[in-house]
Amino acid sequence: MPALDYFREVLETAQRAEELKTGSRPVVGTMCNFVPEALIIAAGAVPVRICAGDHSAALEGEALVPRDICPVCKSTVGTLQRPGGPHGRLDLLVVPAVCDAKKKLPQVLEGQAPVHVMELPVDKQGQGAERRWLDQVRLLAERLEKLTGQRITRQGLRGAIDLINARQNAYRELLALRQENPPRLSGLEALLLANASFTDDVARWTHHARALASERQSAPAPAPGPRLVVTGAPLIYPNLRLVELIESLGAHVVADEMCSGSERLYVPIIPQEWNLPEMLLAVAETALLPTTCPCFSRHDDRLTRIGELVDAYSADGVVYHNLRLCALYQFEATAVRDALAARSVPMLELQTDYTPEDTEQMHTRVQAFLEMLEARAPVPG
Ligand code: SF4
Numbered sequence: 424m425p426a427l428d429y430f431r432e433v434l435e436t437a438q439r440a441e442e443l444k445t446g447s448r449p450v451v452g453t454m455c456n457f458v459p460e461a462l463i464i465a466a467g468a469v470p471v472r473i474c475a476g477d478h479s480a481a482l483e484g485e486a487l488v489p490r491d492i493c494p495v496c497k498s499t500v501g502t503l504q505r506p507g508g509p510h511g512r513l514d515l516l517v518v519p520a521v522c523d524a525k526k527k528l529p530q531v532l533e534g535q536a537p538v539h540v541m542e543l544p545v546d547k548q549g550q551g552a553e554r555r556w557l558d559q560v561r562l563l564a565e566r567l568e569k570l571t572g573q574r575i576t577r578q579g580l581r582g583a584i585d586l587i588n589a590r591q592n593a594y595r596e597l598l599a600l601r602q603e604n605p606p607r608l609s610g611l612e613a614l615l616l617a618n619a620s621f622t623d624d625v626a627r628w629t630h631h632a633r634a635l636a637s638e639r640q641s642a643p644a645p646a647p648g649p650r651l652v653v654t655g656a657p658l659i660y661p662n663l664r665l666v667e668l669i670e671s672l673g674a675h676v677v678a679d680e681m682c683s684g685s686e687r688l689y690v691p692i693i694p695q696e697w698n699l700p701e702m703l704l705a706v707a708e709t710a711l712l713p714t715t716c717p718c719f720s721r722h723d724d725r726l727t728r729i730g731e732l733v734d735a736y737s738a739d740g741v742v743y744h745n746l747r748l749c750a751l752y753q754f755e756a757t758a759v760r761d762a763l764a765a766r767s768v769p770m771l772e773l774q775t776d777y778t779p780e781d782t783e784q785m786h787t788r789v790q791a792f793l794e795m796l797e798a799r800a801p802v803p804g
């Protein structure tokens with residue numbers, strides 16, 4: 424079977440959920456990428472990211488949380504109410520308090536599983552921020568050890584870091600295919616992979632990602648088209664229609680700056696030394712510092728990152744994805760637009776949620792943006 428089918432199977436069938444449900448290791452649900460997966464694995468549990476993108480689950484979530492919060496939170500709550508959700512079962516839920524909605528979610532989720540909240544610094548580069556975050560990571564380590572009854576040892580954490588780093592390396596190998604012109608891995612495929620990693624077994628995911636990379640080395644290249652970077656609020660399976668739409672119109676999403684995409688799988692954990700305190704520090708830093716989530720007060724590194732992606736992937740333009748009722752991304756859109764305008768890179772800003780009702784309108788706007796990009800492309804010869 425083509426290597427990509429494996430990732431579709433993880434997302435579309437109940438197989439992985441069943442495996443998690445009946446497995447002997449405790450399942451720890453996480454939100455965002457701030458919760459270090461390596462720590463969970465080292466404690467003998469299985470991490471699953473529970474952020475959801477299902478529209479009907481978002482409607483069901485409205486029974487428990489206010490209608491006027493972002494669809495990620497509503498859909499996550501709705502999914503957790505469903506028997507047989509993608510995570511199988513939850514023995515602990517770890518929620519980073521990134522925004523108002525996530526600060527209040529534990530009240531609602533406590534009925535599903537015990538909840539552990541992690542506090543994030545407002546400015547991740549501010550004075551004492553790293554030390555306070557390390558304290559949060561240590562508290563999480565204690566909570567995990569209590570849950571599993573297993574100590575996080577030097578050997579255990581090293582093994583978990585190696586496992587995560589192998590996954591990150593396999594993903595980076597795939598990213599090289601997106602730098603090609605035209606790319607031999609589409610934006611939709613890359614997002615499917617990243618979303619499958621939310622729940623999948625890390626070693627198995629890595630094995631199949633490597634198989635996909637080697638399959639694509641010899642695959643024919645698709646037709647050329649405008650190259651785009653997509654940034655903004657997370658696109659979470661099955662709500663990947665923005666990228667589907669862009670690519671159905673002949674453009675290529677060659678890179679993304681999203682916590683549900685490359686940001687999740689891009690950065691390896693590199694301790695200064697392989698002793699427990701240094702590994703713990705590296706795990707904590709890697710979960711915090713490279714993250715360009717707009718929940719932090721400053722956004723300079725996000726602007727730099729988007730510029731780097733435009734250069735590294737030779738992008739012609741950027742599409743900025745806002746989710747309705749997520750003020751954080753809306754706040755940053757102007758700064759991103761200005762930073763891109765200074766480099767003469769056009770940006771299309773779209774605001775949507777999980778409802779399919781505005782697909783036609785999005786189609787029209789994306790098409791007009793692509794026509795504009797094509798009109799400004801240099802005339803060959
Ligand atoms: S954008 Fe930030 S707050 Fe929202 S899900 Fe991603 S990491 Fe979490």
Ligand code: SF4
Binds near residue numbers: 746
């Ligand atoms: S940061 Fe925005 S998208 Fe993420 S959970 Fe909060 S409101 Fe929702």
